[in-house]
Amino acid sequence: MPDPVLQVEDLSISFTSGGVSADVVRDLSVTLDGGRTLAVVGESGSGKTITGRAIMQLLPQAASARGRIVVAGREMLSADERELRRARGSDVAMVFQDSMSALSPYLDIGAHIAQAVRLHDRSVSRRAARLRAVEMLERVGIPEPADAVRRFPHEFSGGMRQRAVIAMALVNRPALLIADEPTTALDVTVQAQILALLRELQQEFGMAMLLISHDFGVVASAADDVLVLYAGREAEYGSLRDIFEHPAHPYTAGLRGATPRLDARLDSNGERTRLRAIPGAPTSLRDAGAGCAFAPRCALADRVGERCVVEVPLPTLRTASTDGGVHRAACHLDRLPTLEEVAR
Amino acid sequence: MITYIARRMVTAVFMLLAIAFVTIALFFGASKDPARAMCGKPCPAETKEKVSAYMQTDQSVVWQYGQFVKGLVAGRTYGEGRQQVHCDAPCFGYSFPNRSDVTSLITERLPVTLSLAAGAAVLCLVVGIGLGALSAIRRGGLVDRFSTGFAMFGLSVPTFLVGLLVVQVFGFMLNALPYSGFVSFSESPADWAWHLIGPWMVLSFILAAGYIRVTRTQLLNELSAEHLVAMTARGASPRQVNRHAVRGVMVPVVAMFALDVTALLGGSVIAEKVFSLHGLGDLLLSGVNESDLSIVVGVTLFSAFLIIVGNLIADLLMPLLDPRIRRA
Numbered sequence A: 001m002p003d004p005v006l007q008v009e010d011l012s013i014s015f016t017s018g019g020v021s022a023d024v025v026r027d028l029s030v031t032l033d034g035g036r037t038l039a040v041v042g043e044s045g046s047g048k049t050i051t052g053r054a055i056m057q058l059l060p061q062a063a064s065a066r067g068r069i070v071v072a073g074r075e076m077l078s079a080d081e082r083e084l085r086r087a088r089g090s091d092v093a094m095v096f097q098d099s100m101s102a103l104s105p106y107l108d109i110g111a112h113i114a115q116a117v118r119l120h121d122r123s124v125s126r127r128a129a130r131l132r133a134v135e136m137l138e139r140v141g142i143p144e145p146a147d148a149v150r151r152f153p154h155e156f157s158g159g160m161r162q163r164a165v166i167a168m169a170l171v172n173r174p175a176l177l178i179a180d181e182p183t184t185a186l187d188v189t190v191q192a193q194i195l196a197l198l199r200e201l202q203q204e205f206g207m208a209m210l211l212i213s214h215d216f217g218v219v220a221s222a223a224d225d226v227l228v229l230y231a232g233r234e235a236e237y238g239s240l241r242d243i244f245e246h247p248a249h250p251y252t253a254g255l256r257g258a259t260p261r262l263d264a265r266l267d268s269n270g271e272r273t274r275l276r277a278i279p280g281a282p283t284s285l286r287d288a289g290a291g292c293a294f295a296p297r298c299a300l301a302d303r304v305g306e307r308c309v310v311e312v313p314l315p316t317l318r319t320a321s322t323d324g325g326v327h328r329a330a331c332h333l334d335r336l337p338t339l340e341e342v343a344r
Numbered sequence B: 001m002i003t004y005i006a007r008r009m010v011t012a013v014f015m016l017l018a019i020a021f022v023t024i025a026l027f028f029g030a031s032k033d034p035a036r037a038m039c040g041k042p043c044p045a046e047t048k049e050k051v052s053a054y055m056q057t058d059q060s061v062v063w064q065y066g067q068f069v070k071g072l073v074a075g076r077t078y079g080e081g082r083q084q085v086h087c088d089a090p091c092f093g094y095s096f097p098n099r100s101d102v103t104s105l106i107t108e109r110l111p112v113t114l115s116l117a118a119g120a121a122v123l124c125l126v127v128g129i130g131l132g133a134l135s136a137i138r139r140g141g142l143v144d145r146f147s148t149g150f151a152m153f154g155l156s157v158p159t160f161l162v163g164l165l166v167v168q169v170f171g172f173m174l175n176a177l178p179y180s181g182f183v184s185f186s187e188s189p190a191d192w193a194w195h196l197i198g199p200w201m202v203l204s205f206i207l208a209a210g211y212i213r214v215t216r217t218q219l220l221n222e223l224s225a226e227h228l229v230a231m232t233a234r235g236a237s238p239r240q241v242n243r244h245a246v247r248g249v250m251v252p253v254v255a256m257f258a259l260d261v262t263a264l265l266g267g268s269v270i271a272e273k274v275f276s277l278h279g280l281g282d283l284l285l286s287g288v289n290e291s292d293l294s295i296v297v298g299v300t301l302f303s304a305f306l307i308i309v310g311n312l313i314a315d316l317l318m319p320l321l322d323p324r325i326r327r328a
Helices: A048-055 A081-087 A109-120 A126-139 A158-170 A188-205 A216-222 A240-245 A250-257 A339-343 B002-030 B034-038 B045-055 B061-074 B102-137 B142-156 B159-173 B189-223 B226-233 B238-265 B269-274 B280-289 B293-321
Strands: A006-017 A020-032 A037-041 A063-071 A092-095 A176-180 A208-213 A225-230 A233-239 B076-078 B085-087
Touching (some): A006 A048, A020 A048, A020 A063, A020 A225, A020 A233, A037 A216, A048 A063, A048 A176, A048 A208, A092 B226, A109 A126, A109 A158, A158 A188, A188 A216, A208 A216, A216 A240, A225 A240, B034 B045, B102 B142, B102 B293, B159 B189, B159 B269, B189 B238, B189 B269, B226 B238, B269 B280
Parallel strands (some): A037 A225, A092 A176
Antiparallel strands (some): A225 A233, B076 B085
16 A cells, blocks of 8 residues: 555644734644545634645644654655745645735746646746647647636636636646645636646646635545634544544534535424534634533533543544544544434 | 837827926916017017017917927928027927027036936935835844935935035035036046936935835835745745845836936926036026926926836836736
8 A cells, every 4th residue: 555645643733922822723634545535624713724735734823743754755844945946836736725816916827837736847838838739728628728827817707717726736746736626716616616626636746636626515526535613723533534424523424414405304394404503602722621622512411421521532443434444533522413313 | 018108109299289388378367468578668568569570479378389389290480581590390489588499498507407316326326226225125223224314315405405405515615625616527537426416316315215215125025025025935045035135126116217317317406506507407407597488388398208217117127027017
């Protein structure tokens, strides 16, 4: 079995501001093989984006990461600036949420892609790099690519821009693509096209993809495995099927219940089941003390009792994996009660 | 592009003609009789009338304006016989107190104003952009706090006060700099610069404030921009990223500079007065004091022309710097 493309071990990220430091990510461990897609889900502030940025070492100055991150055999946390430059855009690339702000308003589309090429291979001439840009734009489905390279970002539609950003990220055939909410800023029909494009290119290039999203619909249509983050910690990890059909963490179950479904069955009264919101708001990182960060919002915490408040649950293997993959959950409950049990 | 420039130039001509009319109308609305200053003392009504007719200031505003426009195209002749004065086209008017046409008065004064403007422009750009960039890079640091105070001071203190302070401190107290006079560049470049250091300091101090603020704000915006993170994610070095950040700063700075420099070229009345420099600002002031219509109109039009040209240059440069303002 080849080494995984991405290996994260005990990653913690803390922000320091005015002498006070707060952990935004705690003890995260995950591996990802080539050709597979891992979705990282969670609500705002759960640490999804910052984890993605830590992998590329694009953290803001106030943040620092501990632990171990290996991308395509390269230790990212101990790498020096030169090594990082070589890795970024070549071994690992990123697709950003907002394609408008991710592209420089002063450069045309072709210049962005050509820059990505030439930053990693000085032997490519400017002309050749622009030709590569045209090829790449064609590959991501932009019509009249020879004309499109000369356009500026503001002249593109949102969907076209995101295609261009994908072209820019993939032009050097990275082993790992970090897609940070790649479809959030797009309307629904375009979302589906972009997701399909990402899937297709992933198959073609055999790359691993870390898909950061808060949208279970996106996750369901694109991911192989899912990592659910809550307050910077792993809440649950497993295959898409495990997570969707047999969630082992009350938070995951809550997220599922809060996701609209087109195939929702009608209940006994002939009405659609109402979406259930998770009560409360995400735990402030500063307030995080002992115990499970989700406990204040958890309907099942009473069943466990005091343990939820005093002891942080660690991710433990669940036996009930439907497809033999790894299924972990960080909950003191061994399994979630069924609806009938809850009703009782 | 050429049609665009041509169209702008045509608009500019009409704008200048309108400005000339307003200036002439205002002058006659507010000023005392120009002939009084020229007729000497005592000034009997009969003589004054003659002088007025000779200077052609006895006619209506509209007639004056018509003569002015005619002078621009075909030249203008005042008086007749031995007293006849001719002003060649394009004639911006004739200054009777100076016994000279306005065009040559302006060209005479231009070197002083040009020297003043050039040095002040360079100095304010260096200080403004330099301090602005430093305070953005080390935000909240010592330089930032100093330059913020410096800029606030520069924006709020009137020019004459700064001018008088510089003359007082460097001229009289420290006896380090000359406080008046002008030496032409061709005569002695060193003396030229030496005499201008004071006025340069004053003008650039006032002007630099704007550049400090704009550079700082714009660079802070750019430095936190996502497209620079994306550039790093592509594998660019911090140097390459910073160089790209400068692009975004250039746009508003160029726009500001185009206007400032043309305003400077139109003459800085106060600085010239404080340092007794005989530039365009000083000329304009003397024109006002002596009720010399031709000078007032001439210098006003010259300044307006420069500002229009400055605007045009800025409008042509900006799309080159920022593709978002390119016309479709």
